[in-house]
Amino acid sequence: MPPAGQTLSASVELALVPEWSFSAIYPVAPVSTKGPASLECLTWDVDVRADGTLFDKRTAAEVTYLYWEATTNAVRPPSPPLEDAPEAFNPAYAVMTPSNSVLIDVSDVPSYIDKALSAMTLHTEARTSFITYWLPAILKHKYIALRFLPQAVYEPAAPMHVTPIPDVVTRVFMLFRGIEAENIDDWRADALQASPETWKNVVRVDESKARDTSLFRVLEWGGMEVKV
Incomplete structure (x- = not known):
């Protein structure tokens, strides 16, 4: 705005x-x-x-x-990433592993997402729309793994150019997947331990600018269910 x-x-x-x-x-x-x-x-x-x-x-x-x-x-099937290569996001082959995702009981997912989005400066209407859009898909599962992509990783998949150039752009993109009961123990053992507020640092949100009403600010939010 x-x-x-x-x-x-x-x-x-x-x-x-x-x-x-x-x-x-x-x-x-x-x-x-x-x-x-x-x-x-x-x-x-x-x-x-x-x-x-x-x-x-x-x-x-x-x-x-x-x-x-x-x-x-x-x-086409992606080539295996080179060791120590920067992360790349391919929408057709999105990568979710215990090392980059949190594991959450489905009953706790809405609250977790709301707190994460709030920390990333999303206003009430945006947080509500985000959660209600994805809630039907989330509720089909008992356990959910989720992560938010760094903006620099997400940007090449959906490059956006705004004219005039905004003072700050915040692009929030979540990946999630249901975890089957037989895989829960493996995920619990290795899942990322991250509070909701941690994701603002992963996404690299410029919080001071994103909350500054004197600036021209662009906010995009979205997500994707990863099915395996």
Whole structure:
């Protein structure tokens, strides 16, 4: 959102790696391809108001946020990562292990996520929308493993360019999966021990800027269920 008392005209361009394809978009925007890899991309042109609401110029829709959803495409099996290579996020082959994820009883998941998102500066409406969107899928399991991706790891899978350039961009992306009863002991023995507040450091949220209402701030939140 822009500084208090101002309305800002902005353009938001979003592209996806080939392992993802847009499946739902709102406000509706045309999808095109770009570059040698034929990445799917779209652009929203909006007026951003100080209260955080948006006016989409193409459809004349007034919205509280821009929405996109994608399906995964198994383009090709990934090559094994080189030892000590930086982590990379491939949507079609997302990696969740006890060493990078926490294990939580499903009854404790909503509270854990709420506290994590709050620490990452998400406001009440965003936290509520996040949890209620994923809750039906989460409740299908007895135990959940989850992690939040560092922004630098998530960004290459869904590069986003906003004009004018924001003062701060916060992109929060969660991975989760159900853990079967026969695997619980292995996960309990090695699962990451992390308080909800720890994830703001993993994601690398600039908390002071993200809470500064005098700045032009962009917040994106989303997630993905990993099925194995």
